[in-house]
Amino acid sequence: MSAPVTPELLNALSEELFAAWQQQRTIAPLRNRAELTLDHAYRIQQGFVERRLAAGETIVGKKIGVTSKAVQDLLEVRQPDFGQLTSGMVVPDGGTLDVSKMIQPKAEAELAFVLGEDLVGPGITAVDVINATAWVAPCIELVDSRIQGWDIKIVDTVADNASCGMYVIGEAKASPLDVDLNLAGTVVKVDGEVVTTGAGAAVQSGPANAVAWLANTLGELGLPFRKGEVILSGSQSILLPVTAGQTLECIIGGLGACSVTFTNGSAQ
Amino acid sequence: MTVSDADVARLAAHVHKAQLDAQAIPKLTNEHPDLSVEDGYRVQVALQRRYLEAGHRLVGWKAGLTSQAKMRQMGVSEPSVGFLTDRMAVPEGTVVETSTMVHPRVECEVAFVLGADLPAKGCTVEDVLAATAYVVPAIEIIDSRYEAFKFDLPSVIADNSSSARFVVGGNPTRLETVDRTTLGLAMVKNGELLTTGASAAVMGDPAAAVALTANLVGRLGQQLRRGMIILSGGITAAFPVAPGDHVSARFQSLGVVDVRFA
Numbered sequence: 426m427s428a429p430v431t432p433e434l435l436n437a438l439s440e441e442l443f444a445a446w447q448q449q450r451t452i453a454p455l456r457n458r459a460e461l462t463l464d465h466a467y468r469i470q471q472g473f474v475e476r477r478l479a480a481g482e483t484i485v486g487k488k489i490g491v492t493s494k495a496v497q498d499l500l501e502v503r504q505p506d507f508g509q510l511t512s513g514m515v516v517p518d519g520g521t522l523d524v525s526k527m528i529q530p531k532a533e534a535e536l537a538f539v540l541g542e543d544l545v546g547p548g549i550t551a552v553d554v555i556n557a558t559a560w561v562a563p564c565i566e567l568v569d570s571r572i573q574g575w576d577i578k579i580v581d582t583v584a585d586n587a588s589c590g591m592y593v594i595g596e597a598k599a600s601p602l603d604v605d606l607n608l609a610g611t612v613v614k615v616d617g618e619v620v621t622t623g624a625g626a627a628v629q630s631g632p633a634n635a636v637a638w639l640a641n642t643l644g645e646l647g648l649p650f651r652k653g654e655v656i657l658s659g660s661q662s663i664l665l666p667v668t669a670g671q672t673l674e675c676i677i678g679g680l681g682a683c684s685v686t687f688t689n690g691s692a693q
Numbered sequence: 694m695t696v697s698d699a700d701v702a703r704l705a706a707h708v709h710k711a712q713l714d715a716q717a718i719p720k721l722t723n724e725h726p727d728l729s730v731e732d733g734y735r736v737q738v739a740l741q742r743r744y745l746e747a748g749h750r751l752v753g754w755k756a757g758l759t760s761q762a763k764m765r766q767m768g769v770s771e772p773s774v775g776f777l778t779d780r781m782a783v784p785e786g787t788v789v790e791t792s793t794m795v796h797p798r799v800e801c802e803v804a805f806v807l808g809a810d811l812p813a814k815g816c817t818v819e820d821v822l823a824a825t826a827y828v829v830p831a832i833e834i835i836d837s838r839y840e841a842f843k844f845d846l847p848s849v850i851a852d853n854s855s856s857a858r859f860v861v862g863g864n865p866t867r868l869e870t871v872d873r874t875t876l877g878l879a880m881v882k883n884g885e886l887l888t889t890g891a892s893a894a895v896m897g898d899p900a901a902a903v904a905l906t907a908n909l910v911g912r913l914g915q916q917l918r919r920g921m922i923i924l925s926g927g928i929t930a931a932f933p934v935a936p937g938d939h940v941s942a943r944f945q946s947l948g949v950v951d952v953r954f955a
Contacts, residue, residue, distance in 0.1 A: 608878070608879060609877045610945060611889075612874065612893040619893045622891035622892075623891065624945070625889075626879035627879075678875030678877055
């Protein structure tokens, strides 16, 4: 029943994901279509992202996903995954986001890193990450899936650019030396009410560990990881629903806050 | 009044015995469906009297069911309070015998230590900030004496809001030197992360939970006094523990508190 994995198939799946993204619709999971490995999934992702770049976007950073044990258990993996952030995904801090332009968005609270130097793995440790980080900031990631009903296993989400949607980086920023990366409290509010809390330790025991994993993985794949790139280091919260009309705020202790207001097309 | 003073005394004796014997009992509302929250507190006050008459010392109070996570977990919609005695205080490093409890669970909280009395009525967050000498990290070991940890608000209040033991540790810290709403926490069991959270999970501000505790305790004719320790409520859901478990709460700024079980 499974098709043989050929370059043509991988290319066709990249095209299918890109088309689904463009047309804001979902497609059937990929994992049943062929015996896809994680390596195949990253090649599909690359094809998906290259199509977005060809359509005018640029690479602005990376995101790390699947960083908590709970999500790893759900996806039956023992490591994170990554996706590539493009210029069209940026929402300004305090701005609005028209959720009718997303497919099935959900929100997460994270710590974002911005590199002050290139970080070339393999061989990168968490200390190298801290040394190379220009600043960190609070972040809200709006994940989205081009796969029907979020019915994903690891190859589905990796191929789908790690379920990248949109993201907000706070204007509040600090040196990683001035924030408790692992224990600073992360508080998520919807319309001023606390809905969930967490801390950096939820992400690979500390978000710098996740960024080191990313640097090493990118190094092995020969992908660049450059000064100025933004890294969304992984969710510190549960997945939250995204509802038009609501304002979502992420506050990180000792660092500051960022927020976004969800609108619904012309209804705003 | 459907629940007489004699009923209250009998129910307090019943709960007291369940606590001493570590024996699960049906929730009180099975037998007394009319038991109100106020009746639950009448039973709790009678229970407190029994402990104090046995020579235990009242050392503080706890706020219970103050986080959305806890209220959701237990299926109740408002917080409660319970009293703390010297016998419930477990020094750090002590191994707690799970056999002395029915089905113990652990949760992590910020503990406030009072440098002045709090008003018993109309207590505000500002009053709490002014009266707090310092905060310390705490692990509360809760234990419902009700079968399967299932209860309603009047029953849990009568059972002293599931109070059992508590451990404080870490670093006594002046409240004004930390951001009391964003204190982060990692809860670890046997080296594995159980969960993370931040202090805003408790009513948006744990000092608000202390103010609420002061007002609830005031309604019982009692008062939060200088020197008392106030557990402001679990930041996380509560997790079951078993013999051999080692639980750590790692708090931003406040340090670490540990407890082990046998």
